[in-house]
Amino acid sequence: MKELFENSQKQETAVLVCVDCGEYDPESSLDELEELAKTAGAQVVARMIQKRDKPDNATYIGTGKLEELRDFCEENEVDLLIFDAELSPSQTRNIEDESKVRVVDRTTLILDIFAARAMSGEGKLQVELAQLKYSMPRLTGKGLQLSRLGGGIGTRGPGETKLESDRRHIRRRISALEEQLEALEKRRGNLRNRRAKDGVQTVAIVGYTNAGKSTLMNALTQAGVLAEDKLFATLDPTSRGLDLPDGRRVMLIDTVGLIRRLPHHLVEAFKSTLEEAASATIILNVCDASSEECSEHLRVTSDLLNDLGCLNKPVISVMNKCDLVSSIADLPTFGRTVMISAANGTGLDKLLQAIAAELPPTRRNAKLLLPYSAAAAAAKFRSEGKILAEDYRADGIYLEVIAEIYLLDEYKDYIIE
Numbered sequence: 141m142k143e144l145f146e147n148s149q150k151q152e153t154a155v156l157v158c159v160d161c162g163e164y165d166p167e168s169s170l171d172e173l174e175e176l177a178k179t180a181g182a183q184v185v186a187r188m189i190q191k192r193d194k195p196d197n198a199t200y201i202g203t204g205k206l207e208e209l210r211d212f213c214e215e216n217e218v219d220l221l222i223f224d225a226e227l228s229p230s231q232t233r234n235i236e237d238e239s240k241v242r243v244v245d246r247t248t249l250i251l252d253i254f255a256a257r258a259m260s261g262e263g264k265l266q267v268e269l270a271q272l273k274y275s276m277p278r279l280t281g282k283g284l285q286l287s288r289l290g291g292g293i294g295t296r297g298p299g300e301t302k303l304e305s306d307r308r309h310i311r312r313r314i315s316a317l318e319e320q321l322e323a324l325e326k327r328r329g330n331l332r333n334r335r336a337k338d339g340v341q342t343v344a345i346v347g348y349t350n351a352g353k354s355t356l357m358n359a360l361t362q363a364g365v366l367a368e369d370k371l372f373a374t375l376d377p378t379s380r381g382l383d384l385p386d387g388r389r390v391m392l393i394d395t396v397g398l399i400r401r402l403p404h405h406l407v408e409a410f411k412s413t414l415e416e417a418a419s420a421t422i423i424l425n426v427c428d429a430s431s432e433e434c435s436e437h438l439r440v441t442s443d444l445l446n447d448l449g450c451l452n453k454p455v456i457s458v459m460n461k462c463d464l465v466s467s468i469a470d471l472p473t474f475g476r477t478v479m480i481s482a483a484n485g486t487g488l489d490k491l492l493q494a495i496a497a498e499l500p501p502t503r504r505n506a507k508l509l510l511p512y513s514a515a516a517a518a519a520k521f522r523s524e525g526k527i528l529a530e531d532y533r534a535d536g537i538y539l540e541v542i543a544e545i546y547l548l549d550e551y552k553d554y555i556i557e
């Protein structure tokens with residue numbers, strides 16, 4: 141007889157900690173931090189908010205609150221403390237020494253999620269670069285305990301310390317990653333230039349994380365992108381062709397989700413990915429209409445788009461998940477706004493019409509009479525345009541088409557209307 145045993149891993153319990161200095165709403169920020177913790181696999185058992193004029197330089201929350209936090213962790217067997225800020229190396233060390241509990245700050249948590257979610261080679265490189273740049277100033281050593289004795293005759297005491305060696309290796313790895321990403325960024329730039337040269341119009345989907353961007357991408361193009369009710373479900377950009385009602389075809393690009401106080405290491409690492417939005421013809425700013433923070437999410441996205449130089453780009457605000465809202469009359473509107481539900485397909489036809497209306501005119505309706513000697517042109521109109529009517533007559537092939545202006549110019553001698 142064989143006995144089967146199931147290995148079960150206990151879910152880590154965590155306490156969220158925040159210092160309220162009046163800069164933002166601590167409750168909504170902790171709500172977001174709790175979603176990040178759940179995405180990373182931790183179970184939140186408590187929250188602590190400390191109201192102060194500014195964070196304590198040594199322990200972030202002050203010695204009194206830290207002792208209170210330590211006692212709570214001992215009584216409830218807490219595994220993890222998650223701080224809603226970026227802690228300094230000394231703050232992290234002091235809190236861990238006092239509480240005897242592992243400490244994770246907001247930036248580390250987001251980096252961990254990104255590392256787990258990155259699938260493409262470029263995404264993995266971007267995450268590793270962000271992690272190394274963040275960890276570099278946080279390397280700590282203990283003097284001679286981490287030293288390496290120099291070899292050979294006549295050496296004078298300790299040589300290169302383990303800490304210095306680690307830093308040197310990290311610097312070397314950062315340089316290698318930056319070179320690889322620079323090459324990938326150059327290739328991505330060449331692709332963008334090729335699209336522009338070929339007259340390909342691009343539509344970029346941007347927005348707050350978990351707003352339903354991947355669900356919208358799947359609904360419009362059947363792309364099969366991973367869509368989960370988690371923050372940062374997908375990191376890697378996906379491109380698919382999208383047919384519009386007027387017969388035009390555009391390239392739809394899904395981009396990485398945004399979040400408040402996104403670590404600058406990640407913004408720098410994912411800059412080449414975010415630049416897909418800067419080079420797009422139209423930007424779809426997707427927002428979760430059912431969220432109480434709807435207006436704030438739109439503002440965060442708009443601020444980043446402005447930083448990327450998208451001020452003059454046509455932007456369509458896409459209010460998603462409208463099926464979960466009791467009244468759409470109270471929803472914020474910014475410029476051209478479309479109400480949709482990507483999950484059940486409501487409003488997608490209006491969205492496609494809005495995209496077509498914002499695109500610069502590149503196509504026209506025309507009626508042509510092609511001689512049979514130019515029958516190859518009919519095949520070209522079928523493949524590159526949209527045929528509205530077709531009739532084989534004695535004097536030639538009659539076509540009613542919607543086609544690119546350059547294609548109509550090529551056969552302008554056969555246009556009858």
